[in-house]
Each structure stands twice: as structure tokens, then as C-alpha cells.
Amino acid sequence: MAEYAGFSRRALLGGTAAGVAVGATGGALARAAAVPAQSRPTPLGAARAEFHGPHQAGILQPQQARVQLAAFDLAPDAGRDGLRGLLRLWSQTAARLALGEPVGAHENQVALDAGPCSLTVTVALGSSAFDKAGLAAHRPAQLAPLPAFPQDAIDRARSDGDLFVQIGADDALVAWHALRVLQRQAAGTAAVRWQAAGFSRTPGATAQPRTGRNLMGQLDGTNNPRPGEADFAARVFATGPDWLAGGSYLVFRRIRMLLDDWEQLSTDRQERFVGRRKSDGAPLSGGTETTPVDLARRNPDGTLAVPADAHIRLAAPASNGGAAMLRRGFSYADGVLPDGSPDAGLLFLAFQADPAHGFVPVQRSLSRGDGLTRFLRHEASGLYAVLPGVPAGSGYLGQALLES
Ligand SMILES: C=CC1=C(C)c2cc3[nH]c(cc4nc(cc5[nH]c(cc1n2)c(C)c5CCC(=O)O)C(CCC(=O)O)=C4C)c(C)c3C=C
Numbered sequence: 057m058a059e060y061a062g063f064s065r066r067a068l069l070g071g072t073a074a075g076v077a078v079g080a081t082g083g084a085l086a087r088a089a090a091v092p093a094q095s096r097p098t099p100l101g102a103a104r105a106e107f108h109g110p111h112q113a114g115i116l117q118p119q120q121a122r123v124q125l126a127a128f129d130l131a132p133d134a135g136r137d138g139l140r141g142l143l144r145l146w147s148q149t150a151a152r153l154a155l156g157e158p159v160g161a162h163e164n165q166v167a168l169d170a171g172p173c174s175l176t177v178t179v180a181l182g183s184s185a186f187d188k189a190g191l192a193a194h195r196p197a198q199l200a201p202l203p204a205f206p207q208d209a210i211d212r213a214r215s216d217g218d219l220f221v222q223i224g225a226d227d228a229l230v231a232w233h234a235l236r237v238l239q240r241q242a243a244g245t246a247a248v249r250w251q252a253a254g255f256s257r258t259p260g261a262t263a264q265p266r267t268g269r270n271l272m273g274q275l276d277g278t279n280n281p282r283p284g285e286a287d288f289a290a291r292v293f294a295t296g297p298d299w300l301a302g303g304s305y306l307v308f309r310r311i312r313m314l315l316d317d318w319e320q321l322s323t324d325r326q327e328r329f330v331g332r333r334k335s336d337g338a339p340l341s342g343g344t345e346t347t348p349v350d351l352a353r354r355n356p357d358g359t360l361a362v363p364a365d366a367h368i369r370l371a372a373p374a375s376n377g378g379a380a381m382l383r384r385g386f387s388y389a390d391g392v393l394p395d396g397s398p399d400a401g402l403l404f405l406a407f408q409a410d411p412a413h414g415f416v417p418v419q420r421s422l423s424r425g426d427g428l429t430r431f432l433r434h435e436a437s438g439l440y441a442v443l444p445g446v447p448a449g450s451g452y453l454g455q456a457l458l459e460s
């Protein structure tokens with residue numbers, strides 16, 4: 057494939073719905089046309105997510121099969137100008153990556169023969185970035201540190217960070233390529249603080265698209281807020297400050313699952329800890345996966361159909377003063393720990409309008425009484441302001457903040 061370097065991966069390999077290569081020469085197009093049909097990307101490879109819009113990509117799109125998460129810390133001398141320059145560069149790069157275009161100086165050809173594979177890049181700022189970039193006066197109150205919860209075992213070296221990047225794609229190489237490019241472009245301005253790789257169901261793995269399963273085997277994501285619901289935007293997108301309009305607040309938790317213990321339980325016990333059937337995700341109060349849960353329902357023997365310590369009872373908006381969030385987590389599996397147990401679990405990611413009316417009350421409630429909690433360890437944590445999207449045709453991520 058080396059002879060194709062410098063040309064659009066998308067045009068080169070037969071393209072997408074748009075069909076026209078940005079920046080490709082007539083010669084490139086002629087050579088692209090010569091690519092045999094069997095080398096063209098599948099619909100999965102050619103699929104792309106729009107970079108531009110009121111919200112960043114990677115919030116509303118269906119979860120991709122792969123994710124790369126990374127937090128970066130700004131260099132001591134980066135300042136506001138360094139942050140602005142980096143966000144400008146990353147914005148250009150993210151737009152090109154979303155199209156499956158080569159990125160320029162830091163292109164390493166790792167994903168050369170793949171389409172964009174629905175790649176999304178989502179960029180957010182941690183509280184510490186505001187101090188380092190001289191923007192403390194603009195820091196939202198919502199970025200106040202999360203409280204410590206009972207049973208937290210947070211490793212700060214794998215938490216926090218000035219900048220956070222979520223890269224999703226339906227191909228591992230495409231996601232890795234994007235992270236590597238962003239990392240190299242940041243050199244001298246910001247360095248990786250921590251990095252984590254995750255996965256979800258690959259599109260096409262099931263006969264029909266359906267809710268993904270986590271590593272405990274449950275359908276996870278059923279009762280998420282849905283775009284189109286009346287209160288969706290109010291639950292997910294930030295209302296302030298002004299420079300964050302269209303943005304969101306993201307809570308990250310690396311949650312290890314004690315799978316050796318969990319897998320000792322009967323399916324019945326597992327289901328009562330969650331409040332839903334494992335096979336099809338139906339609530340224990342009856343119906344199918346999408347039937348609203350009836351938390352008041354009782355079994356013929358008088359016991360609660362959804363037990364008092366069931367995860368969905370304690371996490372429900374009805375139990376937490378209406379608190380809600382859009383969960384978009386990915387599984388991780390990073391080998392085994394010294395005791396032989398799997399270092400595996402959930403890279404929990406939740407977008408919300410305000411963590412004080414989202415993650416914080418729900419996690420407080422879970423940490424007090426959730427049956428699932430005894431099989432979980434929260435090992436890393438982060439809270440970030442997800443920047444608004446970039447309008448088509450102009451601008452860059454964080455422009456309203458950096459030019460305020
Ligand atoms: C503080 C927020 C939450 C954490 C942390 C969390 C961890 C966590 N959850 C599961 C598995 C499931 N969660 C489910 C539902 C659910 N979870 C939360 C919040 C947190 N979960 C909410 C708000 C909800 C929705 C509650 C409702 O209104 O019904 C489910 C059921 C299916 C679904 O709706 O997604 C599962 C399964 C794990 C394994 C986990 C930590 C590793």
C-alpha cells in the first residue's frame with residue numbers, strides 16, 4: 057500500500073457516501089479508481105461520523121467496538137497560547153480522521169488501508185487545565201472535585217489530567233492510530249498522563265443490533281436517556297457557563313469487576329443484584345427489555361420483585377431526585393493481577409448536564425446499598441468539561457473559552 061501514501065484513505069479505497077476525495081488530485085482519483093473492488097472497505101469501514109456540529113462527536117453516536125481513552129497534562133510553560141494551539145491542531149486532525157483522511161506531518165500510515173470506521177474524537181478539559189492555562193476565572197463550578205465515596209480505591213496516577221480525549225472507532229488500528237497522532241502532535245505542549253483501551257460489541261456480531269453486554273454478562277445501557285426524549289438535552293448537555301453551551305460534563309471511572317467472585321453466583325442471584333434478567337435484560341418486575349421497571353411491584357410472597365439492593369432500583373432517577381446521565385462505557389481487559397484474578401471491568405463514561413444532579417447523587421446511593429458494589433472496585437476517576445462542538449466551516453474546539 058505504500059505507493060498510495062499521501063492520498064485519502066477514503067478516496068483510495070472506494071470512498072463513502074460522499075464519494076469525493078477532499079484534497080485528492082486527478083491522478084490520485086485515477087489511481088483510486090484502479091483499486092480492485094475487493095480492497096474497498098466494507099460498509100463498516102466506510103462509515104463515518106460527522107465531526108462538525110453543535111455537540112462533539114462521541115456523545116450521541118452509537119458506541120463503537122473500540123475505544124482509546126487518554127488524559128494529557130500540559131507542559132509547565134504551555135499556558136493559554138499552548139492550549140489554544142493544541143486545540144486548533146487537534147480540531148483539524150479530528151476532522152480529517154473522521155473522514156479517513158491522512159493527517160499530515162504526523163501521519164504514520166498505521167491505518168492506511170482502513171476507512172474511518174465511524175471514528176469519533178471527543179476532547180474535554182479537567183479542572184487543573186484552567187489553572188495552568190490562566191483560565192481559572194472561567195472554570196465552571198461543576199468541575200469541583202468529586203467527593204470520595206465509601207470503598208473508593210482511586211489511583212491518582214490513572215485519574216484526572218488537564219485534557220481528556222475519548223477516541224472511538226469500529227477498528228482497533230484506526231482508534232490507536234488516532235491516539236498516536238494526537239499524542240505526537242501534543243509533544244512539547246502536553247504529555248500523556250494515563251491511557252486506557254476498551255471495547256464493546258462489534259457491529260454485525262449479533263443478528264440484529266442490540267444493547268451491548270458488559271463483562272458481568274448483563275445487557276448494559278438499556279435505560280439510558282434517548283435523543284428525542286423531551287428531557288434528553290436537559291439531562292446530558294451543560295447549561296453553563298456560556299462558553300460551554302453545547303458541551304457536557306463527563307465522569308470517568310475505571311471500575312474493576314471482581315469476576316472470580318461474581319462468577320460463583322447463580323444466575324438467579326446475579327439477576328437479583330441487578331434487578332434485570334441476564335438473558336434478555338427484562339426488569340424483574342416483568343415485561344421485555346424496554347418495559348419500564350415497576351419498582352413497587354411485589355412477588356406473590358410479598359417480597360419486592362426488584363429487590364431493595366438491586367442496582368437499577370438504587371440507580372434509577374426516581375430514587376435520586378431525578379438525577380440522570382447518558383452512560384457510554386466500554387469494557388477493558390488488561391491481563392491478570394498478581395493474585396491471578398482478571399484485571400478487567402468497565403471504563404465507565406457518563407455524560408451529564410451537571411454532575412451534582414447526575415453521577416454524584418447516584419454514586420452516593422449505590423455506594424450505600426447497591427448489591428453490585430461488593431463485586432466492584434473504583435480504581436480511577438476523572439471529571440471533565442466536554443467542549444462544545446465546532447460549527448461546520450470554521451472554528452476550533454474550545455474557541456469560545458480561549459478567545460473570551
Ligand atoms: C453512578 C453511576 C453508575 C455507576 C458507577 C454504575 C456502574 C455499573 N453499572 C453496571 C451495570 C448496569 N447498570 C445498569 C443501569 C444503570 N446504572 C446506572 C448508573 C451507574 N452504574 C444507571 C443510572 C442505570 C439506569 C437505572 C435505571 O433508571 O433503570 C444496568 C441495567 C441496564 C441498563 O439500564 O443499562 C446494568 C446491567 C455495572 C456492571 C457497573 C460497574 C462496573
Ligand SMILES: [Fe+2]
Pocket residue numbers: 367371
Ligand atoms: Fe449501572
